[in-house]
Amino acid sequence: MTSAASGALPNEDTAIPSASDLVIRRLVLWHFVAALTFVFVAMLAGLLFSFQLIQIYPFPGMEAFSPGRWRMVHTNGVAYGFIANAFLGALHWAVPRLTLRRVLSVKLSYFIFFAWQGVLLATVIGLLTGYAQAVEWGETPIFVDPVALLGLILVAINFLTPILKAKGPMYVTLWYFISAFVWTVMVYAMGSYVPEFFVGGTASGAIIGLFIHDLVGLFVTPIGWGLMYYFVPIILKKPIWSHGLSLVGFWGLAFFYPLNGIHHFLYSPIPMFLQYGAVISTIAVELVVTTVIINFFGTLRHRGDALRTNLPIRWFYLGMVFYFTTCLQCAFQVTLTFQRIIHFSDWVVGHSHLVMFGVFGFWILGFMTYLIPRLLNSAGWYRPSWNAWHFWLTGLGMLVMFFDLVIAGLIQGFMWKELAPWEATLTASAPFWLVRLFTGIAIVVGQLFFFANILMTAIHKRSIEPAPTPAGGELEGPSVVTA
Amino acid sequence: MLESKSTVFLVAGVGFFVLAFVVMGLLPWMIYMDQEEETLEDLVAKGIPHEFVELAERFPEQFSRHFPNGPTPSSFGDALQLGHDIYVAEGCWHCHSQQIRPVSNEDLRWGAVSHPSEYHNVLQRPVLFGTRRVGPDLIREAARRSNDWHIAHFYEPTNVVPTSVMPNYPWFFDEDGYPNRKGMALVAYIQWLGSWLPEYPYYQGEGPAGARSREGDEAALETRRMEGS
Amino acid sequence: MVRQEDNRPAMSSPEGRSRTKTWVIWVVAMAILIPAGLGFVDKLVQFFRTVQSDSEGAFAIMPILNYLIIAAGMVCLLVWAIAHGMFRDVEGPKYTMLEREAQLDRDDPLAWSQQA
CATH class of the missing domain: 1.20.5 (Single alpha-helices involved in coiled-coils or other helix-helix interfaces)
Structure with missing residues (x-):
């Protein structure tokens, strides 16, 4: 029912270029390897910090191993090392295939790859030697910022060229990508320069709130959803449920998401009427999110078995369930009633872990599971069962961590309100921080399964089986986990 | 289209x-555009907190080595700037907030609710509101605890607060165990946070080194209220 | 767009929907809509009272008006675009995209996704 290959493409330059001409596979792989390297470093940094929280820090009193500095490596490593690298890799795959055009320049792509790793290394070294900038998630040292910004502009030019050249009505993924390239550059410039050089005091709090929010909302979210709109249909071999609804989701996100910034500083000295505005548009975002979720679950309709048989799809949809959870949580926690209690507590930490890793991290791991054997020229994974271990350890670790931190946050918030001595709130948090450490270890072990599998797949490439089993039989294939 | x-x-x-x-x-x-951002000189001109002078008295030899001019306004300005930079570089602001909200009994725990005018100075650029409190808020920390408490706490927090999860900072100390320039500057910065408030001197019964009186402080607060509205 | 009809999803026919199902949907819808509507009206009344009573309360209108004006502008734009037939083939790109993907994968022996 879904074989669509027979129709000739209308209004195109007739001949479809070959896929190997379009996509620089080696670069996709390099970006993925860099992303996995950085996520490993970032996760170790997170583990270090969680050891500090239960008072058994392995390197006490060493300046370069100060938990405060490694915390910044954790957040920046995830945002710019893991997510940005993985997205760049996936963009190098998806954009040429969607537009049937190569990126502006292959040389530029290689340059961006090396420049970006240079930016990341400089950031890590700068943070560890004490050159942080006081903007959360924008701690990148001031001297690295111009280079990073230049890199982002080059990325935008490199990918916007094929997108703008492509003919015909655009698929929703490209809508997300176009605006994401514009937004990322502007968000980064705003966060790095405005609070530091132009606006100080309370007003800089408003800008920082906008930056924290837009980094997730205007860089990670649109590229993440754009990639979902690409990978889910091609893996399910089924068009998205409603393209029109997806455009509604796009415009809703574009309009409401940026207007939320100040909700990160409710009850702060920022004028109250602006805080109300941020709360209202945040709740509006949740309606938009619901349309997107409906669209994806509509696509899955009649194909629910894919959740059992297809690991990438399972990663994607678990991520979407988590996405809906965080957004629902957001609609409540943004209200002033919730903010009284949960602001400053571990609730927020749980929320941000679920968003950045539970949603976007899972999507990234999902399309990596789909693409990596293909990039390695192998017909399948070395051990599909290791990928299942990867999924379950990571997924369960994330789920337990989320509930653990949310409950811890509620306990902390209510104890603060009841004026319990500060030390008592630490004692009460200790068991939750211990649980969080173990969930962190589970997640790291899960990634080790993945890394080992990638390595073994690269060494022992599976040869291509001559005739694929027809659909309906037992599915052979790398992305398939047999129950 | x-x-x-x-x-x-x-x-x-x-x-x-x-x-x-x-x-x-x-x-x-x-x-807030009509409010002038306070420079370091403006901040120092409001008076040097008693704790900075006390640092000089407590560690005369080390203090004169790190701040050759003695506990003067210029030394205090240097200490504030350096202390702020360390506070940012070490990521203190990830676990300590600098804002008192009007809810959750925060005014009972720490003191007056934050006012926008308190943040219009160079040391709040970018603003250090903070988003997480593993440790307590610090914007009302001035004179709440002694210099000695802070110094012992920075060296090994669990010696002072057994349940503390704050890291040790031995690089704020010299070989003999005295606070070095960084350590003194950070203590000066922490002890400055909130020292501009009228209730500050009454925490410990004596005013800062500059001439300040209860009447003067109340007048100052009144002016601040008038300006801020 | 040359496209095979069987690409289109089959529309579910309304005949299968039983009378009980309709009733359940109506009851659930009312159970949600009536309290939500009452709550909305209540908040609206509160809002107008705040705006009228308090001189500072009028301040609260500003952000809301901002959003309403901009939202109204967007709606006008949308209506204008629909009236000019700009959404004639909104669903087209999703089929084109799949067709292209299939063609790109045709020569790629590693594209196991073909099988699924």
């Missing part, structure tokens, strides 16, 4: 972002 690439680029990409920047960023800026 709605489906064209330039619309997506200009309306969604540039337009909506600029709109959000105006509503969420420039509006608060314009509201």
